[in-house]
Amino acid sequence: MTTSLPMPTLHARPTAAARGTAAASSSCSPDLAADPWTVDRRGPAYGPGASQADRAPASAPVQGPIPEEYRELDDATLHARITAAREELGERVVVLGHFYQRDEIVAHADFLGDSFQLARAALSREEAEYIVFCGVHFMAETADVLSRDDQAVILPNLAAGCSMADMADVAGVEDCWAQLTEVLGDLDAPDETGKVPVMPITYMNCSAALKAFVGRHGGIVCTSSNAAVVLERAFEKAHRVLFFPDQHLGRNTARAMGIGLERMPLWSPGRPYGGNGNTVASLEDSQVILWHGFCSVHKRFTVDQISAARAQHPDVRVIVHPECPMEVVDAADESGSTDHIRRAVESAPPGSTFAIGTEITMVGRLAAEHPEHTIFCLDPVVCPCSTMYRIHPAYLAWVLESLVRGEVVNRITVPEAEAAEARLALDRMLEAVPR
């Protein structure tokens, strides 16, 4: 029986003492070794890992029990059964694996990438009837929005949500929109300059319902790769943007464009004017209204960790993800998406040293794939994304063998009206290419 979750192994990792911490060999939760189905029985919760302190909404999907036989299979048997099911299904199935997935899942993926790369990769397999998305819920929704009606998108574990995505919901955003309308007038109506008062911009990491909201109101979806281009396009048509759910990506991107922090009020949902001292005047003067959301994986990185890495490796190149807090991005040598980080490592001369601020599973894989470099995670504590690692091989085996029997389980379906509006916002993103 598979009784523990394989944790990422880091190569050439500095010692705890050298990095000024005593916790380098520990994990963020003793429960990390638990089987994911143990966590699934606890109802809507993110489970052990980086998001364990975040509150999951009551509406978060819950994964029902999978057949006991899958929970009792050892790693080798699971691997063999997944491989056999894949062979039997042939080109009828495509398996997508996010960069943050564990290696035992990635081993079966036809494509490895970030959320949008994977959604597009699925489209390249027109013959596939089934798209098995080894990632989190909003990614599977996006794949469903972009795929054909006769293709079924499957999420192996329904409890694989995203705490950041859940920090913005339609009710909260609608309330914000209504309050901003009181302050700024009809938000969808252009003024004499041809610009609307506010355009909604959402990071890819949100529900399809919010992408639909954005599509309905003339807004655009962005990724961590193209957020700056999307904001540039938005400011051609709007005086301000409402950016959700990740405040850090919004702040880091806007500041790099020269927008002052004083023009980026933070909006906490459910409060008058979003709280945080916001006033009619500050909202009128704003350029980027930042939603109070964050990624608990990337929030773990600190300036102290960067200082410790530099102290031990004077030649270290520090790369962090733009979901990290602003002071961490400022202290790093560069910031960029998961794909940017991967390409930076691949193109570096042998013998390079990298301290990386992104999800530890991906950092561990980069380190294993590039023994010619010294690569370590900035965070000395092993603390993976709570939901990405919920995709255990037992779930993948279960969904694939169900397909072999002709049974589609864990299908993710976005209602057509919602999908059509979400597609508008995604299409605008594709049109927002650098000029």
Ligand code: SF4
């Ligand atoms: S790493 Fe952060 S943004 Fe990505 S799925 Fe996990 S919680 Fe969500």
